[in-house]
Amino acid sequence: MNKPRRNRGYRWVAAVLAVLVIGGALAYYNRTALALWGFDTFLSGKVKDKLENSYKPLEGRMPVPTTYEKAEPFSLLLLGIDQRNKEIGRSDTMIYTVVRPKDEAILMLSIPRDTYVDIVGKKTRSGRRWQDKITHAYAFGGAKMSVETVEKFFGARVDHYATINFKGFRDVIDAMGGISLPITKDLVNDDPDHEKFVVKAGKPVYNGTEALNYVRYREDAGGDTSRAQRHQVFLNAIMNKASKVGQWAKIPQLVDIMGNNFSTDLTPEQMIDLAKSMLQEPDRAIFSHTLKGEGHRKVAGGAWYYFADDADLAKTQSLIEAWLDPATPKAQLPLPEEYRHGDPNAAKAKPLSTRPAKGTAKK
Numbered sequence: 001m002n003k004p005r006r007n008r009g010y011r012w013v014a015a016v017l018a019v020l021v022i023g024g025a026l027a028y029y030n031r032t033a034l035a036l037w038g039f040d041t042f043l044s045g046k047v048k049d050k051l052e053n054s055y056k057p058l059e060g061r062m063p064v065p066t067t068y069e070k071a072e073p074f075s076l077l078l079l080g081i082d083q084r085n086k087e088i089g090r091s092d093t094m095i096y097t098v099v100r101p102k103d104e105a106i107l108m109l110s111i112p113r114d115t116y117v118d119i120v121g122k123k124t125r126s127g128r129r130w131q132d133k134i135t136h137a138y139a140f141g142g143a144k145m146s147v148e149t150v151e152k153f154f155g156a157r158v159d160h161y162a163t164i165n166f167k168g169f170r171d172v173i174d175a176m177g178g179i180s181l182p183i184t185k186d187l188v189n190d191d192p193d194h195e196k197f198v199v200k201a202g203k204p205v206y207n208g209t210e211a212l213n214y215v216r217y218r219e220d221a222g223g224d225t226s227r228a229q230r231h232q233v234f235l236n237a238i239m240n241k242a243s244k245v246g247q248w249a250k251i252p253q254l255v256d257i258m259g260n261n262f263s264t265d266l267t268p269e270q271m272i273d274l275a276k277s278m279l280q281e282p283d284r285a286i287f288s289h290t291l292k293g294e295g296h297r298k299v300a301g302g303a304w305y306y307f308a309d310d311a312d313l314a315k316t317q318s319l320i321e322a323w324l325d326p327a328t329p330k331a332q333l334p335l336p337e338e339y340r341h342g343d344p345n346a347a348k349a350k351p352l353s354t355r356p357a358k359g360t361a362k363k
Contacts (some may be wrong), residue, residue: 003181050255051268058144058265064159073100073324075156079163080231082216091138091146092166093215093231096154098323103159103285103330107323108235110228110290111150116298116305120148133305138163143263149303154319161268166215168261169238170208172254178205179237187217194218211237228290249303289336291316 031153064074071114080093091113099108122130122140137149147158173179183206187199197213206214215234220226264271292312297304319336322328 004298013208040337048268050252051271053260054262054264054271055267056143056265058147058161061144061147061265061293065072072326073098074159075320077150077158077161078235079143079146079161080169081138081163081165091135093228094134094150095147095231095235096150096156096158096320098320099332100323100333102326103333105285105287105330105333106327107319107336108286108288109154109320110231110288111153112225112228112291112306113294114304114306115153115291115293116307117149117153119145121145130244133303154315155319156324159266162264162266163262164258165261166212168258170212171257173208173211173238175250175254175257176241178207179211179241180204181206181211181214181237181269182233183214187214187220188219188314189213189219189346191219225290225292229288232288232290269279281337287335289316289319 076097076099078093078095078097079091080095082092094111094113096109096111098109100106111134113133115134116131117134117137119130119132119134119137119140122132122137124130124143134146134149134153137146143161143163147161151158183199183201183203186201187197188195189195195216197216199210199213199217203210211234215227215231217230218227266274291308293306293308295304295306319334322332322334
């Protein structure tokens with residue numbers, strides 16, 4: 001009499017186990033989607049509130065409405081600020097970025113910090129244009145002057161900006177458990193005029209202080225060009241780590257850590273929308289280029305500058321124009337020459353060249 005019931009019980013247990021196994025398999029293969037669901041359900045409101053303090057539109061400039069789903073290409077100027085103590089700081093990193101949501105492609109163009117340019121909005125006492133290192137635009141007039149100087153330099157619009165203080169990055173990286181960096185040779189900063197540190201090569205994970213020193217390192221033969229390349233590698237490493245499922249639950253903590261170290265004219269809603277969409281794309285293609293040129297003193301005994309190569313600047317301006325044009329098909333997008341013949345994502349793990357760049361010199 002009890003056997004049929006026992007069999008029914010076994011069948012019920014087996015059915016539950018089957019559901020759990022299938023559900024577990026689906027959860028594993030759709031873990032990003034589940035993480036996003038969890039973020040929307042439990043964290044989105046908290047993050048939005050925390051991001052309110054970071055929303056800082058630029059005076060006299062109307063922010064461009066932007067959503068990832070809109071599929072229209074847009075540009076974003078990333079400014080990495082090296083600010084110490086109470087000083088205003090300078091834009092140690094300047095990366096003009098074009099995002100093409102429909103094509104899941106991002107173009108990152110680094111401008112070496114010492115590039116000699118016209119500083120828009122700054123004049124000499126006699127009223128003439130002010131020419132200086134592009135990094136000084138932020139010190140003179142903050143993000144607004146940096147944005148407008150880059151717009152004139154590239155002859156292209158900047159739809160949005162984002163500034164990040166590297167000190168805030170240090171604590172964020174530690175909270176994420178460190179990041180991976182392709183360091184194949186010890187980085188030794190020991191010039192008498194520079195901050196002293198050593199970043200050891202070959203470590204599987206680097207903490208926040210080590211990663212920040214990787215960005216600040218300035219004594220390799222490649223000079224300003226290599227430094228700009230390291231900034232791109234650094235940002236890619238953070239994006240890759242942040243996109244891992246286990247990091248989603250830490251987002252409110254990470255936003256708290258950033259605090260006043262982050263500002264942008266993207267609204268909290270736009271930030272959340274873009275972050276979710278970009279980080280969940282496993283096949284996003286990131287193409288990068290560092291503006292070519294030569295470094296030397298303008299006059300004997302004067303300041304050291306980086307002078308952009310006119311031909312490369314013209315090519316870069318053409319790149320931007322094509323990438324910002326929504327009518328340009330994905331298959332016809334021009335690519336930076338250094339990654340034209342290979343996998344663009346391979347650049348994220350490629351060791352940097354240590355060959356001397358022509359005309360480079362220490363400051």
